[in-house]
Amino acid sequence: MVTIKVRENGPYVVTGPVTITDADGALYTPPEGKPNIALCRCGGSSTKPFCDGTHNANGFLAPERASGGEAP
Numbered sequence: 498m499v500t501i502k503v504r505e506n507g508p509y510v511v512t513g514p515v516t517i518t519d520a521d522g523a524l525y526t527p528p529e530g531k532p533n534i535a536l537c538r539c540g541g542s543s544t545k546p547f548c549d550g551t552h553n554a555n556g557f558l559a560p561e562r563a564s565g566g567e568a569p
Protein backbone atom coordinates (compact mmCIF):
# COMPACT_ATOMS: atom_id res chain seq x y z
CA MET A 498 0.00 0.00 0.00
CA VAL A 499 1.19 3.48 -0.84
CA THR A 500 0.40 6.37 1.48
CA ILE A 501 0.95 10.04 0.71
CA LYS A 502 0.91 12.28 3.74
CA VAL A 503 0.58 16.03 3.27
CA ARG A 504 2.90 17.61 5.80
CA GLU A 505 1.83 20.91 7.31
CA ASN A 506 3.90 23.65 5.66
CA GLY A 507 6.07 20.97 4.09
CA PRO A 508 6.42 18.20 1.54
CA TYR A 509 4.31 15.27 0.44
CA VAL A 510 5.72 12.24 2.26
CA VAL A 511 5.32 9.05 0.27
CA THR A 512 5.46 5.70 2.06
CA GLY A 513 5.42 2.46 0.12
CA PRO A 514 6.74 1.12 -3.15
CA VAL A 515 6.60 3.80 -5.85
CA THR A 516 8.49 4.68 -9.02
CA ILE A 517 9.17 8.33 -9.80
CA THR A 518 9.94 9.40 -13.34
CA ASP A 519 10.52 12.66 -15.17
CA ALA A 520 8.42 13.79 -18.12
CA ASP A 521 10.40 11.51 -20.44
CA GLY A 522 9.99 8.45 -18.22
CA ALA A 523 13.56 8.51 -16.86
CA LEU A 524 13.78 7.23 -13.31
CA TYR A 525 14.67 9.43 -10.36
CA THR A 526 16.80 7.84 -7.69
CA PRO A 527 15.38 8.61 -4.23
CA PRO A 528 17.80 9.77 -1.53
CA GLU A 529 19.52 6.82 0.10
CA GLY A 530 18.90 5.76 3.66
CA LYS A 531 15.41 7.25 3.88
CA PRO A 532 12.47 4.93 4.57
CA ASN A 533 10.05 7.48 3.05
CA ILE A 534 10.26 9.83 0.08
CA ALA A 535 9.53 13.52 0.60
CA LEU A 536 8.38 15.37 -2.53
CA CYS A 537 8.74 19.14 -2.64
CA ARG A 538 5.57 21.16 -2.91
CA CYS A 539 6.98 24.57 -2.05
CA GLY A 540 8.96 24.89 -5.28
CA GLY A 541 12.15 25.87 -3.48
CA SER A 542 14.07 22.61 -3.35
CA SER A 543 17.37 22.41 -5.20
CA THR A 544 16.90 18.63 -5.46
CA LYS A 545 13.44 18.55 -7.08
CA PRO A 546 11.30 16.58 -7.12
CA PHE A 547 12.62 15.73 -3.65
CA CYS A 548 12.35 17.99 -0.62
CA ASP A 549 15.66 19.31 0.68
CA GLY A 550 14.26 21.16 3.68
CA THR A 551 14.22 24.59 2.01
CA HIS A 552 10.52 24.95 2.92
CA ASN A 553 11.67 25.63 6.47
CA ALA A 554 13.49 28.77 5.34
CA ASN A 555 11.45 30.14 2.44
CA GLY A 556 8.25 30.93 4.32
CA PHE A 557 6.16 28.21 2.68
CA LEU A 558 2.77 28.04 4.38
CA ALA A 559 0.21 25.33 3.64
CA PRO A 560 -1.56 24.33 6.84
CA GLU A 561 -4.73 23.07 5.11
CA ARG A 562 -6.52 19.97 6.35
CA ALA A 563 -8.67 17.44 4.54
CA SER A 564 -12.33 18.22 5.11
CA GLY A 565 -14.62 15.34 5.84
CA GLY A 566 -11.81 12.82 5.73
CA GLU A 567 -11.00 10.21 8.30
CA ALA A 568 -7.66 9.65 9.95
CA PRO A 569 -6.47 6.06 9.50
Ligand code: FES
Binds near residue numbers: 509537550
Ligand atom coordinates in the same frame (compact mmCIF):
# COMPACT_ATOMS: atom_id res chain seq x y z
S1 FES B 1 8.65 21.15 0.43
FE1 FES B 1 10.57 20.90 1.31
S2 FES B 1 11.90 21.97 0.01
FE2 FES B 1 9.97 22.24 -0.89
